[in-house]
Amino acid sequence: MVIYLPIAELSVNMFIIFGMGGAVGFLSGLFGVGGGFLLTPLLIFSGIPPVVSVATVATQIAASSSSAALSYWRRRMIDMKLAVVLMIAGAIGTLLGVVVFNALRQLGQLDLIVSISYVTFLGLIGGLMLSESVRSIINARRGRPAPLRRPGQHSWIHGLPFKMRFKRSKLYVSVIPVIVLGVCIGFLGALLGIGGGFILVPALIYLLRVPTNVVIGTSLIQIVATMSVATMLHAVSSRSVDIVLAVILMVGGVIGAQFGARVGQNIRGDHLRALLALLVLAVGARFLVGLVTPPAERYSLTVLTGGGL
Amino acid sequence: MRGAAIFLAALLVLTGRAEAERLTISLSTSEIMVDSTFTGDTVTLFGVIERDASTISRATGYQIVVVLRGPPETVVARRKDPIALVWVNNASETLVGAPSFYALNTSGELSEVSNGPLLSRYEIGFDNIQFTYENRAVANDPAAAEFRHAFVRLKEKEGLYTERPAAVSFIGATDNVFQSGMWIPANAPDGRYTVEVFLFSGNVLLAREEGELNITKVGLEQVMYAAASDHAALYGLACVVLALLAGWLGGVVFRRD
Numbered sequence: 001m002v003i004y005l006p007i008a009e010l011s012v013n014m015f016i017i018f019g020m021g022g023a024v025g026f027l028s029g030l031f032g033v034g035g036g037f038l039l040t041p042l043l044i045f046s047g048i049p050p051v052v053s054v055a056t057v058a059t060q061i062a063a064s065s066s067s068a069a070l071s072y073w074r075r076r077m078i079d080m081k082l083a084v085v086l087m088i089a090g091a092i093g094t095l096l097g098v099v100v101f102n103a104l105r106q107l108g109q110l111d112l113i114v115s116i117s118y119v120t121f122l123g124l125i126g127g128l129m130l131s132e133s134v135r136s137i138i139n140a141r142r143g144r145p146a147p148l149r150r151p152g153q154h155s156w157i158h159g160l161p162f163k164m165r166f167k168r169s170k171l172y173v174s175v176i177p178v179i180v181l182g183v184c185i186g187f188l189g190a191l192l193g194i195g196g197g198f199i200l201v202p203a204l205i206y207l208l209r210v211p212t213n214v215v216i217g218t219s220l221i222q223i224v225a226t227m228s229v230a231t232m233l234h235a236v237s238s239r240s241v242d243i244v245l246a247v248i249l250m251v252g253g254v255i256g257a258q259f260g261a262r263v264g265q266n267i268r269g270d271h272l273r274a275l276l277a278l279l280v281l282a283v284g285a286r287f288l289v290g291l292v293t294p295p296a297e298r299y300s301l302t303v304l305t306g307g308g309l
Numbered sequence: 310m311r312g313a314a315i316f317l318a319a320l321l322v323l324t325g326r327a328e329a330e331r332l333t334i335s336l337s338t339s340e341i342m343v344d345s346t347f348t349g350d351t352v353t354l355f356g357v358i359e360r361d362a363s364t365i366s367r368a369t370g371y372q373i374v375v376v377l378r379g380p381p382e383t384v385v386a387r388r389k390d391p392i393a394l395v396w397v398n399n400a401s402e403t404l405v406g407a408p409s410f411y412a413l414n415t416s417g418e419l420s421e422v423s424n425g426p427l428l429s430r431y432e433i434g435f436d437n438i439q440f441t442y443e444n445r446a447v448a449n450d451p452a453a454a455e456f457r458h459a460f461v462r463l464k465e466k467e468g469l470y471t472e473r474p475a476a477v478s479f480i481g482a483t484d485n486v487f488q489s490g491m492w493i494p495a496n497a498p499d500g501r502y503t504v505e506v507f508l509f510s511g512n513v514l515l516a517r518e519e520g521e522l523n524i525t526k527v528g529l530e531q532v533m534y535a536a537a538s539d540h541a542a543l544y545g546l547a548c549v550v551l552a553l554l555a556g557w558l559g560g561v562v563f564r565r566d
Contacts, residue, residue, distance in 0.1 A: 003345070004345035004530050006530040006531070006533045006534040006537070007533075007534065007537055009496075011345075011495075059548050059549070059551075059552050060552070062549065062552040062553065062556070063551075063552035063553070063555040063556040063559070064556065064559075065556065066552065066553050066556030066557065066560070067555075067556035067557070067559040067560040067563075068560070069556075070556065070557060070560035070561075071560055108385065108387050108398040108401060109397070109398060111398075112395070112397055112398065116395075224553075224556075227552075228549045228552070228553070231545060231548050231549050231552065232542075232545040232546065232548075232549055233545075234545075235537065235541055235542070235544050235545025235548060236541045236542055236545055239537050239538055239541055241537070241544070241545065241548050243533055243537075243544070243547070243548055243551070244530075244533065246548060246551075246552070247551070247555075250552065250555045250559075251555075254555065254556075254559035254563070257559075258563045291395045291396065292394050292395060292396070293396075294391070294396065295389055295396055297463075298388055298389045298390075298396075299386060299387065299388055299389075299456075299459035299460075299462075299463060300386070300387050300389075300398070300463075301384050301385070301386055301387075301460060301463050301464075302384065302385045302387070303382050303383070303384050303409075304382075304383040304384065304385060304403070305382065305383045
């Protein structure tokens with residue numbers, strides 16, 4: 001069934017988009033990630049303009065994250081104070097991200113920067129995840145117990161000023177790293193159409209030592225907030241949020257995530273992480289290929305005013 | 310006295326014109342409604358070349374040119390170049406007020422219709438469209454020709470620019486009643502289109518007539534498009550509320566705890 005996307009201004013097969021939402025939802029349920037870093041590239045590769053893809057995925061992530069955040073909220077697995085600080089910082093970062101997004105769009109370099117950022121981030125994170133999970137798989141094969149992480153009790157981060165007490169996380173840390181983290185995630189989220197959970201969660205655990213039982217719920221709250229702000233700002237500044245596309249992706253995503261979560265319970269954690277790492281690397285490689293292969297069409301047109309607008 | 314002289318002169322011109330041909334045109338529709346199921350439509354132009362007893366007979370036959378132009382748009386044409394292994398949007402030109410749609414139907418090859426200066430004056434044919442560039446004082450500046458050609462080529466690829474010789478035909482055995490079908494593709498931008506009809510004979514322009522066609526987007530998609538551009542903040546808010554509502558609903562429906 002062909003459906004017309006009013007903002008992307010093109011007709012797409014509804015079931016293909018629905019399938020993409022479902023597949024990414026399945027993977028996000030399977031791996032416990034938001035899936036923005038897979039969904040945005042998938043939409044771009046399928047011909048939806050990067051501007052619309054990035055802005056619309058922000059809306060989709062707001063929906064899927066709020067669904068998951070609700071379940072953590074019911075179980076009281078959220079540090080609200082930490083979440084509020086992250087949210088405020090995240091909103092500032094999102095604003096910066098949208099400003100940069102629109103500036104790049106005007107220069108005609110948005111697609112390039114988005115591609116380069118994806119290659120860098122996905123390559124880096126995929127590589128780290130792969131080496132970590134392969135090491136863990138090898139250890140398990142040899143019958144060795146996984147080396148227990150014993151991070152130093154105090155790193156340089158804990159020596160920074162402006163300390164704040166986060167009771168729920170049993171933390172007394174400087175707000176500077178919290179704010180920097182929030183701003184960075186908000187910035188990347190608005191620019192690249194990702195929730196940023198796959199960066200935020202490890203950062204909260206390893207840098208700030210947030211207990212694992214509250215880390216996911218807290219990061220989800222932050223993602224809901226920044227993606228809502230991103231949706232709002234993209235809608236006002238670049239008018240590129242496609243509500244029809246967002247709804248199809250949401251429905252597919254919510255359904256897919258349920259199946260993914262069920263399947264995920266039957267697969268070993270290190271195998272799951274290795275699979276996710278390979279997937280992340282594959283998406284990054286696809287962007288790299290797109291950057292270096294000579295384009296079929298060297299010229300492109302962008303309508304600024306008039307005509308169909 | 311002076312007023313009377315001007316009136317007399319005008320009258321002379323008018324009566325003088327009565328000896329030449331006059332064009333009367335009509336479009337099969339003056340408005341096209343585009344909804345989400347729109348896959349393109351043909352608009353037919355009908356025309357009559359009116360003559361009277363005093364009209365001199367032409368040794369050469371009539372040639373008809375029909376130009377349908379879409380609303381003007383400002384477009385950036387960009388060229389990708391390889392820079393440090395990566396293909397980057399490098400050079401660009403901004404075309405100001407270029408026709409978003411341009412369909413040329415003629416009764417014969419353009420070279421048979423008229424000579425260069427007339428075609429160029431009335432912007433008949435892709436090569437005669439006057440392109441204005443931002444930051445370039447001269448229209449059709451040859452330095453920007455590369456981008457102009459790319460623009461026309463990409464527009465042709467989208468089906469928005471067409472040149473069709475022999476697409477105007479005289480009806481039956483007449484030599485003064487003609488018709489021409491113009492294809493409006495699904496991706497035609499909406500707005501006010503102008504149709505210009507030129508009557509040529511032996512390289513001479515005998516008459517020119519104008520008409521108008523409106524392409525209007527309708528339906529739910531149009532409502533959403535208008536909302537996104539006219540009430541951006543409300544639209545954004547609606548998207549956020551919808552997302553949170555969908556998330557909440559998903560959480561309730563698939564509750565696992």
